[in-house]
Amino acid sequence: MATMFKRLIIFLLFGFLFTVAYRYFPSKSEQDILLLKSAIQAVDDTASYSTSQVLESDNIPFTWVDSRFVQDPFQMDANVKVKLNEDTYFRFHAFFQPDILYIYSPDSKEWNKADYTQPAALQLQPIRSPIDFWLRRIKDVRSIEKSIDNQHFHFKVNLSPFNDDLYGVVFQNLDHAEMEVWTTTTLPIRVERAELHVHFTPQITNYYSDILYRMEVSSMNTSQPEPLPQEAEHAQKLKN
Amino acid sequence: MKRKQYVYLHWFHAVLVFLLLITGMIWFLPGSKAYIGVWKSQWILFHSILGILYLFCVLFSIPLVYRFAKTHTRWQKTFHICLQWCLCLGWTTSGIFLWINPPLYLGLRSNILFIHDVLTWFAIPWISGHIILWVIKRKRPRRKTSAIPVESRDRGPLLTRREVVFIFLGGVVSIFFGGLLRWFQPVSTRFLGSLDHFQKKGYFRIYSVVSQNPVFNPATWHLTIDGKIENPQSLTMEEIMKLPKQTFTSDFHCVTGWSVYGVEWTGVPLSAIIDLVKPSEGVQFVKLYSSDRFYTECYRMDQIKEKNVILAYHLDGKPLNENQGAPLRIYHPKMYGYKSIKWLERIEFTNEYHLGYWEEKEGYDPNGYHV
Numbered sequence: 001m002a003t004m005f006k007r008l009i010i011f012l013l014f015g016f017l018f019t020v021a022y023r024y025f026p027s028k029s030e031q032d033i034l035l036l037k038s039a040i041q042a043v044d045d046t047a048s049y050s051t052s053q054v055l056e057s058d059n060i061p062f063t064w065v066d067s068r069f070v071q072d073p074f075q076m077d078a079n080v081k082v083k084l085n086e087d088t089y090f091r092f093h094a095f096f097q098p099d100i101l102y103i104y105s106p107d108s109k110e111w112n113k114a115d116y117t118q119p120a121a122l123q124l125q126p127i128r129s130p131i132d133f134w135l136r137r138i139k140d141v142r143s144i145e146k147s148i149d150n151q152h153f154h155f156k157v158n159l160s161p162f163n164d165d166l167y168g169v170v171f172q173n174l175d176h177a178e179m180e181v182w183t184t185t186t187l188p189i190r191v192e193r194a195e196l197h198v199h200f201t202p203q204i205t206n207y208y209s210d211i212l213y214r215m216e217v218s219s220m221n222t223s224q225p226e227p228l229p230q231e232a233e234h235a236q237k238l239k240n
Numbered sequence: 241m242k243r244k245q246y247v248y249l250h251w252f253h254a255v256l257v258f259l260l261l262i263t264g265m266i267w268f269l270p271g272s273k274a275y276i277g278v279w280k281s282q283w284i285l286f287h288s289i290l291g292i293l294y295l296f297c298v299l300f301s302i303p304l305v306y307r308f309a310k311t312h313t314r315w316q317k318t319f320h321i322c323l324q325w326c327l328c329l330g331w332t333t334s335g336i337f338l339w340i341n342p343p344l345y346l347g348l349r350s351n352i353l354f355i356h357d358v359l360t361w362f363a364i365p366w367i368s369g370h371i372i373l374w375v376i377k378r379k380r381p382r383r384k385t386s387a388i389p390v391e392s393r394d395r396g397p398l399l400t401r402r403e404v405v406f407i408f409l410g411g412v413v414s415i416f417f418g419g420l421l422r423w424f425q426p427v428s429t430r431f432l433g434s435l436d437h438f439q440k441k442g443y444f445r446i447y448s449v450v451s452q453n454p455v456f457n458p459a460t461w462h463l464t465i466d467g468k469i470e471n472p473q474s475l476t477m478e479e480i481m482k483l484p485k486q487t488f489t490s491d492f493h494c495v496t497g498w499s500v501y502g503v504e505w506t507g508v509p510l511s512a513i514i515d516l517v518k519p520s521e522g523v524q525f526v527k528l529y530s531s532d533r534f535y536t537e538c539y540r541m542d543q544i545k546e547k548n549v550i551l552a553y554h555l556d557g558k559p560l561n562e563n564q565g566a567p568l569r570i571y572h573p574k575m576y577g578y579k580s581i582k583w584l585e586r587i588e589f590t591n592e593y594h595l596g597y598w599e600e601k602e603g604y605d606p607n608g609y610h611v
Contacts, residue, residue, distance in 0.1 A: 006399075010407055014414040021418025026347040027425040034346040037435070117561050122443030135438040141427055164440075187343055 032146045033138060036155050039183040040134050042190035047071055048223040051130055052216045055167060057208045063167050065127060068225040073098050077225045078127045082168070095228045096128050102232045111235035120238050126166055130215060133166055134194055137179055152182040152192065169211060175201045192217055246308060249301055253324075256294045257367070260331075263287040264360055284339075291335045298328045318401040322408035323366075329412065330359045442500040444492070446563045449597060454531040454583045456566045463551075463568060467527075467589035470518035477567050480553065483508045483516070488548055488573075493610045495576040505571050506554035510544045513551065519589045527594050528570060529586035537570070537581040537596040538606070548573045551584065572608075579608040 026034075043049060048070045055063040067078035075097060082090045095102040101121045103112045114121040126133060140159040147154050161174035182193040196213040200206045264287060266276070276283050309321055334356040341349065399407075458477055465473040487506040493499045519541070526544045528537045543549075552571040553560060560566040565582025572579050578598045598604040 006403075010403070010410070013407070014410045017411050017414040018418040021415040022422045025351060025419035025422040026345075026431070027427070028423050029425075029427045030431045031345045031347055033427065033431075033435075035344055038346060117444075117558075117563070119443055119446060125441075125443070132438060132440070136440070138438065139432050139435055141432065143426060189343060 029144050032144045033141055037138050039189045039191050040131060042188045043217055044131050047221050049217055050219040050223040054214045056212050068223045070225055075225050102235055111232050112238050113235035114238040118238055151185055153185055155181040171198055173201045175199045256297055260290050288339050295332045315399050315401045315404050318404045322404055326408055327359055327363055439501050444500055445498060449534050450532045453562045464586040465517050468520040468523045469589050473517055484512045490573040493576055495578055504556050505552050507550035507552035510549045523589045525590050525593050527588040527590055528581045528584055530581050531583045531585040535581055535597045537579055538594045574611050575608040576610050
């Protein structure tokens with residue numbers, strides 16, 4: 001009886017050790033998520049970089065954002081072009097200075113400015129930090145695969161349906177979404193290219209059936225934002 | 241092998257473990273990294289070289305210790321030998337991982353570091369106890385071994401040697417397979433929940449019931465506190481800033497559906513105002529007036545006394561701007577934004593309940609709690 005009890009204790013000890021190891025060790029997928037997260041964050045840790053972003057639906061691009069960043073002191077500029085209909089585009093050039101945002105409209109040739117507590121300036125936040133959108137997708141990961149592909153780590157990620165918005169496009173009522181990210185393989189591991197493919201549930205109220213959002217990151221540590229033109233001195237303050 | 245050589249081997253092992261503990265423990269001392277300073281990488285290298293030497297020492301001693309274990313059949317000896325081998329296995333495998341520090345496995349690194357530390361924290365009292373027992377034993381007169389029956393010497397009262405070996409082997413295998421099984425599991429919700437929450441901060445939409453925001457003039461502005469109180473007050477902004485203040489981070493929720501997350505609020509706790517003005521006994525309500533002359537709000541006394549209810553004058557480290565209700569607004573972290581009246585200019589302690597602006601116009605909940 002005592003021997004049986006002793007053996008039971010020993011096997012309970014093994015079960016406990018097994019459970020603790022299972023509970024507290026990470027899985028490979030989770031390691032890949034952490035790597036992907038740090039690769040996305042590494043972009044913002046770079047002294048300067050450029051991005052080229054495109055949103056398209058049914059292989060037709062409708063929004064373009066080209067931006068250049070310098071981190072310290074923070075400075076960036078972005079050219080934004082949005083397709084309104086077949087031959088009409090809405091365009092503006094935003095200059096994000098440390099405390100003031102200047103916006104130039106090439107069509108009306110008007111300059112406006114606002115501080116960062118101004119609601120209109122806050123609405124342009126996604127342009128100022130495009131990386132945040134990709135970071136927010138990390139918590140939506142359903143499954144992840146990592147492979148090596150032409151000197152890149154290639155992440156293929158299945159996402160759970162999420163709610164978010166970007167450059168005026170509202171992502172809701174999603175059927176499914178996939179994300180592909182290509183990163184460097186040498187330290188610091190960081191994102192060079194990312195694609196998000198979103199499929200909406202078929203509904204009459206949906207404007208798009210699917211959207212492809214692409215971002216390319218380039219000119220690491222060499223990017224230089226366009227200097228603020230002198231005309232900006234006469235910019236009109238944006239009203240609420 | 242002679243007994244003396246085993247003693248030397250034991251001492252060599254003890255010195256190596258001691259040096260490893262000392263060079264490793266230095267990281268736990270407060271400010272130790274500052275002392276090491278630029279020698280940090282050399283220090284780690286020294287610790288690693290000691291670790292490799294320790295590993296070779298243990299590997300080299302395996303046949304000798306095995307021979308020793310065969311001739312010394314008490315289960316306690318076997319237990320100690322197994323424990324030392326397990327410590328060596330745990331320290332060296334985790335140490336090698338930390339040394340290589342593969343960038344692809346960021347989360348695993350913290351687990352491995354935890355194991356490395358736990359083994360160290362376990363070993364220190366164990367080794368201390370081992371030394372104390374050895375000292376006590378040396379002072380005691382030796383018992384004649386011939387008086388103890390062979391059966392009692394070979395077998396402990398609780399465990400056999402075989403069981404000791406089984407426990408250690410089984411323990412290592414259980415940990416290994418537990419971790420291995422986890423490695424091939426899909427992403428868990430527990431893991432996703434543990435990640436930093438990269439939520440959108442959001443931004444304030446500016447609502448006002450008048451077409452022109454009240455303009456703050458520091459020369460003329462003052463906050464009136466009156467009604468059923470012992471010490472009516474008329475405070476300038478400068479005087480308000482001298483009152484006890486508190487800073488905390490909290491989310492702002494508007495009843496219309498938008499939120500701003502992680503806002504840093506600084507201001508005077510309403511409890512400090514209550515201490516200052518000393519409301520009469522039995523006062524039930526606090527009515528708040530905006531300098532726009534239209535907007536009012538009303539709180540019960542118990543609501544105003546809740547934690548972190550403040551007269552806010554800084555938002556995210558900066559003074560409130562005109563749109564945010566400069567120079568002063570109420571903030572109640574558990575209530576919707578319509579209760580956080582902007583451009584505050586008067587606080588009245590009263591026994592009569594008044595409906596606030598939106599409660600009267602649109603039938604909003606007078607309590608306004610979102611949590």
